[in-house]
Amino acid sequence: MSSFFLPAATLWQRELIRFWRQKSRLLGVIASPLVIWLLIGYGSNTLKRFYAGALVLTVMFSAIFSTISIIEDRREGFLLSMLVSPAPRTSMVLGKILGAATLAWIQGLIFLAFAPLAGVSIAFGELLAVAGAIFLISFTLTGLGFVIAWKMESTAGFHAIMNLLLLPMWMVSGALFPLSEAQGWIKALMWANPLTYSISLLSSTLRFPNVTPGPVESLVVTLAFGLALLLVCGMMAAQKSTRSAA
């Protein structure tokens, strides 16, 4: 048992130590969603409506930031020595994802401190549900980042995917405009977008009115998406390589 959990725990801890020593990362991750939120929110007088989307964007940036390091780390870095250690690949994947998800979660929680600015008030008793939702979203987005990063040869490729896939995914997730106001095929796209359920899950726990999809649906889809990603990550990492890149 310890040979599974010890490697996972040490990788998780490593992510936290690294983060603590590079606090400037925090600024980069929180500042841009904050600016985007304030500009769009104030400009169109929709600070509240746009709040959940901005928080998810913060979490997404953090998850991307953490998983993008896998690419470099594998060619030149700590990941190399993990790959030649007897620790199960699945435990490494779990440690890395949990570590990165924890960081994304912490940054999501920091963003939560701006809730009063949006006119969102959270009762103490509701905090647990909100924090839980943010963690779940952090976990799925980190898993998504991991799946993309693992096969990447260069960080440039990741940036392309981020601009072509992740940001558009976020845009049609209900972050910018609600599902109920969407038109035509975009609406169908939003129903199919797993991120839509992340936004609605967070919105539900924040007690926003008229959230679609509903809370149960949102929770089930987000949970299923997260577990599916974890499975894919585990399978990818366990594969044997025959290529020159490690």
Next chain:
Amino acid sequence: MIDVQNLTHRYGDRVALNRISFQVKPGEVFGLLGPNGGGKSTLFRILSTMMAPTEGRALLAGHDVMREPAQVRRHVGVVFQTQSLDKALTVEENLRAQGHLHGLSGSVLRERMARAMEQLGLADRRKDLVETLSGGLRRRVEIAKALLHKPQVLLMDEASTGLDPAARRDLSRHVETLRADDGVTILLTTHVLEEAERCDRLILLHQGNIVAQGTPGELRSSIGGDVVVLEAGDTASLAGGIEQRFGLKSKVMEGQVRVEIQNGHRFITEVVEAFPGAIESVGLHKPTLEDVFVRETGASIE
């Protein structure tokens, strides 16, 4: 300790390793010498279980790298050419994390860490962040890290790359200590002759083939006598002239004509007189591993 049989690896159509076989005995320091692109790195990746070979097999400490990679990893320590430390962590934190990856913890891990840091002269730097360390010190941390689980075999890929000569000598001294203290079998890849000279046995790799093997002494003495290096403007006609006049085969490369010959000093006077004005500079040396490589491949190592 290491048994490699008919190992072949292809990247698409390109053959990186061509039916390589060799054995390494326990406690040996074994070198893979060759130029970059010669197949060393491919062989290293296969032995360190990072990549599966196309054909053939390799056993380390009695375990097959293909079929039992987990067992191999338990008995093998790997030092990479590129850095595998976390620069944002201290020396101690890096070692602890590595120990955890090998399932070590508590007092056992503390003792192993203390010993590894002692052996590599890192004890006073344990609290330092890796990013503040010099290249030579970082290499030593890499080695300390690779030793925590008491491997029977240590694989080192171009471990001295980027180090100045002093740090390089220092590293060799530490490696020698490891072998003497713990009887670790060491396999290292290098393109540095000085490093290759310190190995017990070597194979010379070129374009995926073993072109020569033996102890450094055996390899050098496979060249009889001395090596005479003549620099000339028109190397081809000089080489032709030497063959006609002295009946000697020579190798032409990079503006040089190389001749292997007994009593090279006598040959020098004769050849200079025989081709007045054709020779720009003359050199004579005892055979080196580079000369062996040049003879076998017509190419230079570095």
